[in-house]
Amino acid sequence: MWPHTDPQPATVCLRVSMLFNGVYRGRRVLITGHTGFKGSWMATWLLELGADVAGFSVDVPTSPANFDASGLRDKVRHYEGDIRDRGAFLAAAREFKPSCIFHLAAQSLVRRSYTSPVETFETNAIGTLNVLEALRHVPGIEAAVLITSDKCYRNRDWVWGYRETDTLGGEDPYSSSKGCAELIYHSYYCSFFGRTAGLPATATARAGNVIGGGDWTPDAIVPDCVRSWASGDPVVLRNPHAVRSWLQVLEVLSGYMWLGASLLSGASGANGESFNFGPPSEATYSVERLVSEFGKHWAKASWNVRPMHDAPEAQLLKLSCEKALAQLSWRTVLSFEETLALTAEWYREYLSGSADMFEFSLDQIRRYQRKASQSGLPWARSPEVAWQAV
Numbered sequence: 125m126w127p128h129t130d131p132q133p134a135t136v137c138l139r140v141s142m143l144f145n146g147v148y149r150g151r152r153v154l155i156t157g158h159t160g161f162k163g164s165w166m167a168t169w170l171l172e173l174g175a176d177v178a179g180f181s182v183d184v185p186t187s188p189a190n191f192d193a194s195g196l197r198d199k200v201r202h203y204e205g206d207i208r209d210r211g212a213f214l215a216a217a218r219e220f221k222p223s224c225i226f227h228l229a230a231q232s233l234v235r236r237s238y239t240s241p242v243e244t245f246e247t248n249a250i251g252t253l254n255v256l257e258a259l260r261h262v263p264g265i266e267a268a269v270l271i272t273s274d275k276c277y278r279n280r281d282w283v284w285g286y287r288e289t290d291t292l293g294g295e296d297p298y299s300s301s302k303g304c305a306e307l308i309y310h311s312y313y314c315s316f317f318g319r320t321a322g323l324p325a326t327a328t329a330r331a332g333n334v335i336g337g338g339d340w341t342p343d344a345i346v347p348d349c350v351r352s353w354a355s356g357d358p359v360v361l362r363n364p365h366a367v368r369s370w371l372q373v374l375e376v377l378s379g380y381m382w383l384g385a386s387l388l389s390g391a392s393g394a395n396g397e398s399f400n401f402g403p404p405s406e407a408t409y410s411v412e413r414l415v416s417e418f419g420k421h422w423a424k425a426s427w428n429v430r431p432m433h434d435a436p437e438a439q440l441l442k443l444s445c446e447k448a449l450a451q452l453s454w455r456t457v458l459s460f461e462e463t464l465a466l467t468a469e470w471y472r473e474y475l476s477g478s479a480d481m482f483e484f485s486l487d488q489i490r491r492y493q494r495k496a497s498q499s500g501l502p503w504a505r506s507p508e509v510a511w512q513a514v
């Protein structure tokens with residue numbers, strides 16, 4: 125399922141640099157939230173593609189963290205700062221002079237948003253405003269992808285997937301703050317950017333329930349399993365029947381980066397648009413099913429159910445991803461089982477204590493790229509010349 129034999133290194137090197145139409149090779153890319161789960165994987169992947177990568181984050185949000193396990197502090201230009209501080213962010217952007225920005229920095233926890241609503245709104249809504257201000261005032265930025273969430277929609281607990289045109293909203297402060305970020309973005313796009321030549325091309329990206337190695341988020345199901353099972357305890361399931369569209373981290377990042385590539389090329393009409401990224405609509409599974417599948421990769425995996433009602437969460441949340449398929453030819457390539465196998469493989473390697481996790485992550489990225497290429501996805505298609513050995 126996951127072949128480990130790589131082509132000759134020189135072949136791989138030439139091929140990967142042409143992925144995503146080769147737009148990231150030699151390009152200056154700034155990631156906000158690069159110390160977090162998704163941001164650290166994105167930094168790793170962009171380095172592999174030959175980008176000059178910088179990151180802006182307030183802290184390393186967990187311990188352990190993929191950012192530390194992969195030694196990324198020494199591999200990218202690291203700006204420590206608060207996205208709520210507009211001056212600090214503009215100064216970092218002016219110094220680094222990115223041509224592309226991926227904005228991922230956020231207070232990303234629903235449960236924490238109930239105890240820290242002001243911090244959540246300031247970070248997620250005003251933080252996005254500050255990134256948009258940088259797009260207005262820092263010369264040379266060609267494109268930006270702003271990451272919000274599947275939770276930006278008003279949740280109706282219905283069986284259909286939300287479409288990009290559905291009503292924004294969200295009852296808890298986290299979800300609402302992501303809806304606010306979308307509204308602020310729309311205003312800036314209409315008022316300051318539009319499709320005027322020479323101004324940054326921009327889009328927002330909405331996804332949810334991302335899983336993969338290197339995530340140590342508190343109160344998230346996969347990290348909860350790893351923490352419990354690594355110490356021989358049963359994991360506690362708070363919401364076993366909640367149904368979600370689980371998405372491997374490389375799948376969602378391929379969507380963000382292909383969207384960025386489309387904006388940079390100016391060809392796709394993605395400018396000013398929002399895109400959902402997720403698995404096919406039939407690929408939804410309960411928390412309990414996920415734990416049972418993930419548990420197959422562990423010697424001892426058990427769980428207890430203990431419902432909690434202090435921070436209500438939707439029971440069913442699905443996205444319609446037909447727009448990404450139609451306009452970007454983007455779709456997922458991993459099955460549910462492969463998603464969990466890849467995730468478990470990373471944690472087992474980390475817990476074995478002997479691995480270089482940066483190299484291990486690169487190996488997962490290369491295998492994923494190969495599978496996407498074999499599946500015919502345009503972002504993973506390389507020109508013929510790029511496949512020749514050198």
Ligand SMILES: NC(=O)c1ccc[n+]([C@@H]2O[C@H](COP(=O)([O-])OP(=O)(O)OC[C@H]3O[C@@H](n4cnc5c(N)ncnc54)[C@H](O)[C@@H]3O)[C@@H](O)[C@H]2O)c1
Pocket residue numbers: 156157158159160161162163180181182183184185205206207208227228229230231232233247271272273274275331332333334335341
């Ligand atoms: N992981 C998921 O399943 C998921 C689902 C939907 C949306 N998202 C969104 O994707 C993005 C990345 O998610 P993640 O899981 O990697 O999050 P994470 O919590 O692992 O990382 C958050 C990052 O933001 C930074 N950050 C937080 N507050 C900041 C501030 N005030 N100033 C500067 N940096 C700050 C942190 O230092 C960290 O680098 C976030 O916008 C999140 O809301 C994630």
